[in-house]
Amino acid sequence: MKTPLETPPKIPPGYLNIMGYVDESEVNGPGSRAVVWVQGCLRECPGCFNPASWSFAENQLISIEELANKILSKPKNQGVTFSGGEPFWQAESLAKLAKILKVKGLSVMSFTGFTLEELKSAKAPPHAQDLLAELDLLIDGPYLEQLAINDPNSLVSSKNQRVHIFNPAFNDQLNWASDQMEIHILKDGSRIITGFRGQMGLDY
Numbered sequence: 001m002k003t004p005l006e007t008p009p010k011i012p013p014g015y016l017n018i019m020g021y022v023d024e025s026e027v028n029g030p031g032s033r034a035v036v037w038v039q040g041c042l043r044e045c046p047g048c049f050n051p052a053s054w055s056f057a058e059n060q061l062i063s064i065e066e067l068a069n070k071i072l073s074k075p076k077n078q079g080v081t082f083s084g085g086e087p088f089w090q091a092e093s094l095a096k097l098a099k100i101l102k103v104k105g106l107s108v109m110s111f112t113g114f115t116l117e118e119l120k121s122a123k124a125p126p127h128a129q130d131l132l133a134e135l136d137l138l139i140d141g142p143y144l145e146q147l148a149i150n151d152p153n154s155l156v157s158s159k160n161q162r163v164h165i166f167n168p169a170f171n172d173q174l175n176w177a178s179d180q181m182e183i184h185i186l187k188d189g190s191r192i193i194t195g196f197r198g199q200m201g202l203d204y
């Protein structure tokens with residue numbers, strides 16, 4: 001497994017490079033949530049559920065404003081979850097997106113392959129602190145196949161991963177299950193399968 005702490009992606013300012021997006025997911029955090037899967041991760045964890053997210057090549061470029069409007073256009077979205085790929089390589093834009101959504105009353109959660117300690121260190125990706133400051137919940141740590149959890153009631157996919165609750169309002173809302181699965185059929189007929197074994201699979 002690589003543990004890269006350099007090589008931030010080159011994305012135009014004000015934009016995100018994403019791999020996928022769904023509204024109203026109930027298997028990626030508390031309540032009904034929009035989910036944004038960012039494009040790009042350098043860890044190459046064996047057993048990663050989403051290897052197509054590893055490349056930093058441009059996939060779907062979307063402005064922060066457009067994505068915020070999409071999320072806010074669905075009143076059932078009570079929050080947003082950032083997944084990947086590695087959200088913290090796009091921390092600056094995700095922090096700005098989170099700020100807009102929090103003003104509108106949405107909660108913000110993120111997965112990351114970094115540990116919280118790494119994100120607080122001098123070697124963290126740029127603007128990691130800005131994104132951390134916006135989060136209600138963080139699931140940290142890479143997926144480690146040898147520590148995999150296949151428990152339908154587990155919030156995480158491998159034993160090393162931790163749930164950090166930064167907003168105590170979520171203390172009693174840790175009720176999503178990582179082994180559940182949702183299939184979202186999009187308007188263009190493509191499908192997004194999410195929640196399966198705690199991560200996600202995209203099926204375009």
Ligand code: SF4
Binds near residue numbers: 042043049113
């Ligand atoms: S499991 Fe997560 S951190 Fe590991 S390679 Fe896949 S997307 Fe990256």
